[in-house]
Amino acid sequence: MTTLLSVKNISVTLGNRKILDNVSLDMHAGDLKVLIGPSGAGKSTLLQCINHLITPDEGEIHLEGKKINTQSNAELCHLRQNVGMIFQDFNLFDHLTALDNICLALVKVRKLSKDEAQKRARKELDRVGLSNRAGLYPAQLSGGQKQRVAIARALAMQPKILLLDEPTSALDPELVGEVMNVIQDLAKGGMPMIMATHQMDFVRSLATEVLFMEHGTIIEQDTPKVLLADGAKTRTLDFCSKLNNLKGCEL
Amino acid sequence: MELLDLAFYTERVIPKLNEGLIESLWLIIPASLIGGSFGVLMGVLRVFGTKWIKKIADTFVAVIRGVPLTIQLMILYFGLPYLPFVKIFLTPYQAALIGFIFCTGAYQSEYIRGALLSIKQGQIKAGQALGMTKLQIIWSVIIPQAFRKAIPGCGNEIIYLIKYSSLAYIVTHIELTGEAKILVSRTFRPTEIYLLAGCYYLFLVTLATWILHALERKLYIPGFGKANS
């Protein structure tokens, strides 16, 4: 199996606090890794380090076996074009319509013509079920719709891997479903993903691996079957059942 | 009172005030264009400059904003010729124009700075995550957003500039207010003439407001301020 992406010994220090401490992981085709852990564990930092939105103090990123030279802007842009990112708070460009949000990078980065870009953008909007919202601005969309546009925007770039940073945690409960459905379809279609989430039914049914993070390191790493088995003495199960008690019904 | 002496207005007052209006426009238009560009430059430097550039620009703006424009104009016109080593002589027009450019630029830079600072970090991160270069992000994300956020404030500043252009009178540059003053000293009819001159300013200010609102409406995007009715 070829390695799509590998993260090697990433560390991030803020002041004298280690946000990430020597974290490594490998992504292969068909992988769907899920990051779980308490807030402040470093999940978001790890995801943002992978495409260098945060520059790690130590460590390397390899894309398809080739080390990314992080000093070179061209290589950084190349990395980011191939690794899609979905943010917790959507980060749609507030001054552009849903359609133009998707087209912008297609025209500027992928150098498509305007027509091609619009065609592809419409296809992606259709895939997330929002073809009738193409002309609306972010302020006119619901949270769930914004996140679906953000997913369409990332997919239009045809990334090899998708990073998702708690894509549903800023949403009202009744809007979580529409976004999770889109992500589920993607997962079933074989898109490799690394996702921070606490949507446990998704984790159980689709994740190929669960990474439990705490204090900037991965402390448990295995399939959901193992980590979340009834009676397993794992930190993961302990944490998830606490979540379960709080939320009531998700586990 | 011969308030209805129409010939007095059409033959003596209005032609002179029209001349004054042209002079005022010769101040307002260059000052708003050059001052506006200067303000953008200062605003950008105050956000993205190095520590020292920021400090210098901030101080400059604080001084200009803290001291009455009257004094700035007096310094430029009456004060500069008395500099110890290089004596600078400015014509009244030059003194007024330079004063207005500095003043409006300093105030404009506040709005530009505010608009730039209000752009959320996430917008920039989203651009990076899509593989856009720094230049592409500045050009396609930051500038269009900051521009829209700065329009109302910057437009207001132009309206202030229209009104403060009357201060050119203080450094003896004869524009609208100056012409009115001269007319009054010749005809001794202050109320009518100053009221009429006031109408000229009201016309300019109202026209500018109207153009500005039309521009804001044309550029309106949901989520960026409110469309004015």
Add this chain to the structure above:
Amino acid sequence: METLKTIYVNLPYILEGTYVTVLLVVGALALGFCLGVPLAIAQVYGSPIIRRAVGLYVWFFRGVPILLLLFLFYFGLFNVIGLNLDALTASGLVLGLASSAYQSQIFRGSIQSLPLGQFKAGCALGMTDRQIIKNIILPQALRLSIPGWSNEFSILLKDSALCFAVGASEIMARAHFVASRTYEYLPLYITAGFLYFLITLAGIRILRRVERKFAIPGYTLSV
């Protein structure tokens, strides 16, 4: 050396101007406040005709430059209506009238930013419109207006330097007077500028203290 001596000798005279300037600005702000609050209320709650009339007043005083207003009132209108005022009083009145137009817009903005529920809650308790405005709307709106108001203070202070054009003997007039006799233009103007700078700082500090004194814990409005 000569320069420093000139400044030193004339400083008391110019400092007296500070007193005049402060008097002028405080008077104008007070007049502007007393007129601005009713104007704002009239513009929000008044009948269409009243609202239009207030709109016209505000449009006029905000559209005409202060310098021209000073000329118009001091040399013209005040005499027409038979008022024979000295330059200082006339300046104070004109600045106050102009400021009332600006202040009314600050207050109007604050009143309109209050949630509608505040007025409704008053109605539901059986209060009259007058009672609601006095006891519920104004206490909130005025608190919200303090930042805008301190901005208006610093603008008005700077505008007050224009009053030397009609002969009010405030800082600017005195600095100019001394300068034109001693030819020490630059140092004297800079001294005057410095005084304005100090008054601005002092005023803003006082207003910030006022804001803190009247602050209600947790009361900020997200607009």
